[in-house]
Amino acid sequence: MxxxxxxxxxxxxxxxxxxxxxxxxxxxxxxxxxxxxxxxxxxxxxxxxxxxxxxxxxxxMTWKNALAELPFGxxxxxxxxxxxxxxxxxxxxxxxxxxxxxxxxxxxxxxxxxxxxxxxxxxxxxxxxxxxxxxxxxxxxxxxxLGSTGFGVAESTQVAAEFAGIGLNGTTVAIEGFGNVGTFAMKFLSEKGAKIVAVSDSKGTIYEPNGLNYDELMKTKKEKGTVLGYPSGKQLPTADLFGLDVSILIPGARPDVITEKNVNNVKAKIIVEAANIPVKLESEAILHGRGVTIVPDLIANAGGVLLSYTESIGGTKEQAFSLITERVRKNTKMVLEKAKNESTAERDAAMSIAKERVLAAMAKR
CATH class of the missing domain: 3.40.50.10860 (Leucine Dehydrogenase, chain A, domain 1)
Incomplete structure (x- = not known):
């Protein structure tokens, strides 16, 4: 089997x-x-x-829920x-x-x-x-x-940008995927001053070096069914997004989009994994070796499960977004600092914390 x-x-x-x-x-x-x-x-x-x-x-999800300190397996x-x-x-x-x-x-x-x-x-x-x-x-x-996952991605991205010493204001960002996660990540990052220069969907990538306007792109997607109808910028194949010259890359759709075939094209200094497992582990190792900061999916996209937890205990939207801000920011900082202090990859740092928590729970059974 x-x-x-x-x-x-x-x-x-x-x-x-x-x-x-x-x-x-x-x-x-x-x-x-x-x-x-x-x-x-x-x-x-x-x-x-x-x-x-x-x-x-x-x-x-086993590791993500453990890292988010939630009573879920x-x-x-x-x-x-x-x-x-x-x-x-x-x-x-x-x-x-x-x-x-x-x-x-x-x-x-x-x-x-x-x-x-x-x-x-x-x-x-x-x-x-x-x-x-x-x-x-x-x-x-x-x-x-409500956009909880995209909100968490934006919070995590801000912490990573500050940790790297570049901040978000005017910093160039490319986002793969313009569904629930990608749209809200763009919305909240734009509000934080980031310059979103490229967004992709299944039909292709729109690249506008001067920056894409969130409201205009949402209108385009709604009217034309694709980001490619945006009034300015250059239309590129979907896969070309990963090789664009940007500071921050946010893969936010399917798994395994950055592999040994395109990892050497990646120019971003920071990758925030909005999708689950978007970068092959071997490619993460190559990027880490090049000094690229990677915020693992386990941390970056925990906004959705934190919203779910709040719902499960009868909480409000405001309580959920407050919890997302607190947990995602804290955990992003904790993992980036641990990785730096121990000279290890960010995923390894996150995994060691998650495994410790799950092991402790397994021992109590």
Whole structure:
């Protein structure tokens, strides 16, 4: 079985394959490690989903939740399907199949191609409003459409820029992906004075050395369905974004976008991992060797799970954003300082803290 290659001392504890005959919904759930609490992680909906991808993302959640000091373990799930299909039916069927698991063993949430309305359908299927976070506000939810992940990315980026001695004001930034994370990262970074010169989506990259206007780009995306319709700047292939001459690079879409094939094209001094596992580990090592500062996904994109935690305890949007500011800034600084003091890679510094916390919880079982 595919899973045999990645079972280790941390997990995964459970891999569940779901198939609903009525809706033809195919799904995967991975509960990686529940020492700190129920497996927490979102539901992505993509046509090319694999067990390996879901496991890797669940493992990231194990470490991310530990670093964020939350009472959650690591989990992740996904539906293998067309994001343009009947998402409500798929999510409802998926929720029904996971009724016995949620929220005691697995707590769902939004992820790629799923949002508040999909969480409504999921908890309807599961028969329990507590089966997922990221629900609509009329269900006392705190939807990810509030921009929590992008907000956290902006906070983390600001700390990294200050740590590198360049600050954010006028500093050039390129953002891969203009979905929920990318749009809000751009919004909050622009408000902090950063100069966003490039943004990409699945159709391509728009590069404007004089800086892109957030409101204009949002209008363009809404009207034309792509960032490429922006009134000025140069249109480039999507992949060209990673080689642009910018100070800060923010990969914010799919995993493994910076690999041995393009790592030598990267010119940025700082990389903030807004997406989960966007840089291959071997490429992270090469970049570290070149003196590039990398804020790992475990720290940079924790805004989403911090919002989820706030929802799970009945908190408000204001409390969530306050918690994100405090935890993300503190943890970014802690990891960057630890990496510098110990002459190690940022991911290694983050991982050593996370493993220590999970090990301590496992020892108490």
């Amino acid at each position: 595919e899973a045999n290659g990645f079972i280790d001392e941390w997990g995964p504890e459970k891999i569940i394959i779901i198939y609903d005959q009525k809706t033809k919904t195919k799904g995967i759930v991975v509960i990686d490690n529940s020492a700190l609490g129920p497996g927490k992680g979102g539901i992505r909906l993509v046509p090319d989903l694999t067990v390996t991808e879901v496991f890797r993302l669940a493992r990231v 690591g989990g992740k799930s996904g539906i293998k399907g067309d994001p343009k299909g009947d998402k409500a039916s798929m999510l409802r069927a998926f929720g029904k199949a996971l009724k016995s698991l949620c929220p005691v063993e697995y707590l769902a949430g939004p992820d790629m191609n799923t949002g508040a309305e999909e969480m409504r359908a999921f908890v309807d299927g599961a028969g329990n409003p507590k089966a997922a976070t990221g629900k609509p506000t009329d269900m006392s939810g705190l939807p990810h459409e």
